Amino acid sequence: MSKKETPLFPLRKGLHTRQAHVDLPPGTFEEEHARQGFYGRTTHLYRLHPVTDWTRIEGPLRPHCYDLNPLKPSAEEAIRLSMFGSTEAGFAPICLLHNSDVALHWVAPDTMDFFYRNADGDDVYYIHAGAGKLETTFGALTYATGDYLVIPRGTTYRFLPESGDQRYLLIESFSEVTIPDRNQLGPNAIFDPAMVDTPELEPYDATPREWAVHIKREHQITKVFYPFNPLDVVGWKGDLTVWRINVKDIRPIVSARYHLPPSAHSTFIANNFVICSFLPRPFEEEEGAMRVPFFHSNIDYDEVLFYSAGHFFSRDGIGAGMMTWHPQGIHHGPHPKAIPLSRTKDRTDEVAVMVDTARPLQATPAAELMENLNYWASWK
Numbered sequence: 001m002s003k004k005e006t007p008l009f010p011l012r013k014g015l016h017t018r019q020a021h022v023d024l025p026p027g028t029f030e031e032e033h034a035r036q037g038f039y040g041r042t043t044h045l046y047r048l049h050p051v052t053d054w055t056r057i058e059g060p061l062r063p064h065c066y067d068l069n070p071l072k073p074s075a076e077e078a079i080r081l082s083m084f085g086s087t088e089a090g091f092a093p094i095c096l097l098h099n100s101d102v103a104l105h106w107v108a109p110d111t112m113d114f115f116y117r118n119a120d121g122d123d124v125y126y127i128h129a130g131a132g133k134l135e136t137t138f139g140a141l142t143y144a145t146g147d148y149l150v151i152p153r154g155t156t157y158r159f160l161p162e163s164g165d166q167r168y169l170l171i172e173s174f175s176e177v178t179i180p181d182r183n184q185l186g187p188n189a190i191f192d193p194a195m196v197d198t199p200e201l202e203p204y205d206a207t208p209r210e211w212a213v214h215i216k217r218e219h220q221i222t223k224v225f226y227p228f229n230p231l232d233v234v235g236w237k238g239d240l241t242v243w244r245i246n247v248k249d250i251r252p253i254v255s256a257r258y259h260l261p262p263s264a265h266s267t268f269i270a271n272n273f274v275i276c277s278f279l280p281r282p283f284e285e286e287e288g289a290m291r292v293p294f295f296h297s298n299i300d301y302d303e304v305l306f307y308s309a310g311h312f313f314s315r316d317g318i319g320a321g322m323m324t325w326h327p328q329g330i331h332h333g334p335h336p337k338a339i340p341l342s343r344t345k346d347r348t349d350e351v352a353v354m355v356d357t358a359r360p361l362q363a364t365p366a367a368e369l370m371e372n373l374n375y376w377a378s379w380k
C-alpha cells in the first residue's frame with residue numbers, strides 16, 4: 001500500500017491573499033513567480049513596492065520596446081538590415097526577433113510577380129494594416145486588417161495587396177502551428193471552427209510566361225522556374241490548408257471576478273511558443289478583483305507583445321505599431337498610472353498579439369535600430 005502524499009502546498013507566510021489577484025493586502029503589490037508560463041507551480045509574493053521600481057540596470061538584461069512605425073520594410077531595408085530569407089522587391093520580410101523555434105518579421109508586400117514557399121516553417125501573418133488577396137496552391141483568399149493568415153510549411157503563395165499602407169507581422173514557426181484544446185469550454189468557444197475561412201479555387205492568371213517560385217530553405221532562397229503558372233491546381237481534398245480568422249471573430253474568455261492569465265487568450269500553439277490575442281473585453285467588475293496584469297518575471301518564457309489598435313491599458317506611452325520584448329529573468333507589470341486608471345474604465349479596446357517563447361530570443365540589427373533605449377525607465 002503506497003503512502004498517501006501529504007498536501008504541503010500551498011504554503012502561506014505573512015501577509016497574503018488566499019485567492020490570487022483578489023483582495024490584495026492593503027498597500028501591497030502582487031508578484032507572480034511561476035513556472036511554465038501560467039500553467040506550472042506558482043507562488044504569489046506581496047511586496048511593498050512595485051518590483052519594476054528599479055533605479056538603474058547594469059548589464060545586458062532589460063525590457064525592450066521597439067517602434068516599428070518608421071520601419072519601412074522595403075527590399076533595400078531588408079538587404080541592409082537582415083539576411084533571413086527573401087529580399088526581393090515585392091516581398092522582403094525584415095526579421096526583428098528570433099530563436100530556433102520562431103522568428104518575428106515585419107513585412108510590407110507589394111504586388112509579387114513571383115511566388116514564395118517557406119520550406120523552413122509555417123507562416124502566421126497578422127495583418128496590422130492593409131488588405132488584399134492571397135493566392136495559394138489551395139486557391140485564393142482575401143484578407144483585411146485584423147486577420148490572421150495561417151500558411152502551412154511548403155505552401156506556394158503570393159500576396160496581391162490593394163493599394164495603400166501594408167504592414168504585416170509575420171510569425172514564422174519552425175514547427176506546426178495548431179490551436180489549443182478548448183477543454184471544458186467546448187469546441188465552439190473562443191472562435192467557432194465554422195468562422196474559419198479557407199481558400200477557394202478560382203480562375204488564375206494563366207498567361208504563358210516564365211513563373212518563378214522562391215523557396216526559402218535554411219534561410220536561403222532558391223528560385224525554381226516554370227513555363228506555366230504553378231497555381232494550376234484544379235481540385236483538392238484533405239485537412240491541411242491555408243486558413244484565416246479575424247480578431248473580430250475571436251471571443252475572449254473573461255471572468256467578472258478574476259483576472260485571467262494571458263494563457264486564457266491563447267490563439268495558436270506550436271513547439272516551445274504560444275501566440276495569444278488580447279482583444280476588446282470588459283474589465284473584471286468585482287470591487288476587490290485586479291483589473292491589470294500582476295507583476296511577474298516570466299521565468300520560463302520570453303514575452304513579446306505587438307500592439308495593433310486601441311488603448312493599451314496596462315502600458316503607458318505605448319501606441320499602435322509598437323512592440324515590447326520582456327526577456328526571462330527581469331520583471332514586468334503594469335505601468336504606475338495603469339492601476340488607478342483601470343478603476344475608472346469598464347472595458348479595454350486593445351488589440352494586441354503576444355508571442356511567448358520558451359527559449360530566449362535574440363534581436364536583429366533591424367530591431368535595435370527601432371529601439372526606445374529608455375523603455376526600462378518607463379515604470380518610474
Ligand SMILES: [Fe+2]
Nearest residue numbers: 296298303332
Ligand atoms: Fe507578461
